[in-house]
Amino acid sequence: LDFFNPKIGVFHKLNNNQSIYASFAVGNKEPNRDDYVESTPSSRPLHETLYDTEVGYKQYGEKLNLIVNLYHMDYKNQLVLTGEINDVGEYTRTNIDASFRQGVEIEGNYKLNNKITINGNMTLSQNKIIHFTEYIDNWDTWVQESIVHENTDLAFSPNIIWSTLVNYKLTNNLSVDIISKYVGEQFIDNTSSESRKLNDYLINHLQIAYKWKSKIFKTSRISLKINNLLNNEYIS
Numbered sequence: 001l002d003f004f005n006p007k008i009g010v011f012h013k014l015n016n017n018q019s020i021y022a023s024f025a026v027g028n029k030e031p032n033r034d035d036y037v038e039s040t041p042s043s044r045p046l047h048e049t050l051y052d053t054e055v056g057y058k059q060y061g062e063k064l065n066l067i068v069n070l071y072h073m074d075y076k077n078q079l080v081l082t083g084e085i086n087d088v089g090e091y092t093r094t095n096i097d098a099s100f101r102q103g104v105e106i107e108g109n110y111k112l113n114n115k116i117t118i119n120g121n122m123t124l125s126q127n128k129i130i131h132f133t134e135y136i137d138n139w140d141t142w143v144q145e146s147i148v149h150e151n152t153d154l155a156f157s158p159n160i161i162w163s164t165l166v167n168y169k170l171t172n173n174l175s176v177d178i179i180s181k182y183v184g185e186q187f188i189d190n191t192s193s194e195s196r197k198l199n200d201y202l203i204n205h206l207q208i209a210y211k212w213k214s215k216i217f218k219t220s221r222i223s224l225k226i227n228n229l230l231n232n233e234y235i236s
Contacts, residue, residue, distance in 0.1 A: 001047055003028035022055045031079060031093075038090040046095050049076040066108040073101040080155070080190055083135040085144065098130040099154060120164040127157035129190055152192040158184035158200070177207040183236070201234030203227075 009023030027050040035045045056069040079093040086092050103125025110118045129152050135144040153159075163181040170176060182202045189196050209223040 001028075001030045003030075003047075017060050019058045020056065021058075023053070025052045026050070027052065035079060035093050038086060038092050040086050043086065043092065045079055045093065046077045048078050048095075050074070051076075063111045064108065065110075067106070069105040069107075071102060071105065075099045075101075078129075080129070080132070082132060082190070083137075083144070085135070085137075094132075096129055096132045099128060100130075101125060101127045101154070101157070103159075115169045117167045118164065119167070120162065122160070122162035124160055125157070126159065127154040128152065129154060132190060134189075134191055147191075149191055152190055153187055155188060155190050156186055158186040160184035173212055174208070174210050177205075177209070179205040179207065181205075198235050201232065201236075203232055203234065204229045 005026050005028055007023065007025040009021060011019065011021045013019045029048045029050070031045045031047060039045060051074040052071065053074075054069060054071045056067065059066045076098065077095040078099045080096055080099075081091060082094045082096075084092055084094055103123060105121070105123050107121040109120070112118060129149070131148070131150055132152075134147045134149055136147065138145050161183055163179070165180075166178045168176045168178075180202065181204075183200060185200045186198050187193065187196050188198060205225060205227050206229045207223055207225040209221060211219055211221040214220050
């Protein structure tokens with residue numbers, strides 16, 4: 001397959017600490033090998049095309065660094081699983097006419113004082129399929145039934161994700177990190193069915209790190225990390 005993937009962007013420095021930017025890019029992607037070998041001659045998939053528009057703002061300072069990025073990703077012929085099977089019983093990914101991802105990404109860090117620094121990032125988004133047909137096996141009739149869906153969520157695409165890292169320096173060499181991660185509810189397929197929804201979850205980790213200078217290495221570091229500190233049960 002021959003692709004033309006143009007990209008264009010503009011960057012403007014407002015002052016020594018602030019800047020803005022905008023960009024537009026086209027990305028084409030060929031189907032996977034499985035998409036070819038698990039389809040029939042009459043149902044060969046088309047390549048995917050992505051139109052990505054982004055606008056952002058950056059600020060850098062002694063205490064606060066901040067990046068805000070707005071994005072809209074418009075897909076043409078995105079390949080997704082719909083439940084449809086081919087003539088040899090293999091599930092195949094199918095081109096859907098229109099789908100999109102859009103939202104805002106926020107990333108920053110704030111130096112509260114000489115001992116405490118807070119880092120964080122968040123993504124708020126919508127991830128939608130405009131229209132597609134789902135296929136369900138009917139074991140009584142041995143044929144597949146079809147259901148038309150409108151404006152449903154893309155599979156495994158939560159609308160909110162955020163994480164934070166709070167770093168506390170006990171001494172110049174010893175520090176403690178409290179790490180938190182939140183993932184919003186998401187679906188295991190593209191139907192937005194409540195019976196196929198994964199609940200949101202929040203997990204926390206604790207990390208202790210010690211670093212020192214030695215004659216062998218310029219800097220040495222050892223760390224101890226406890227994952228899922230509060231022992232939360234969740235489905236990722």
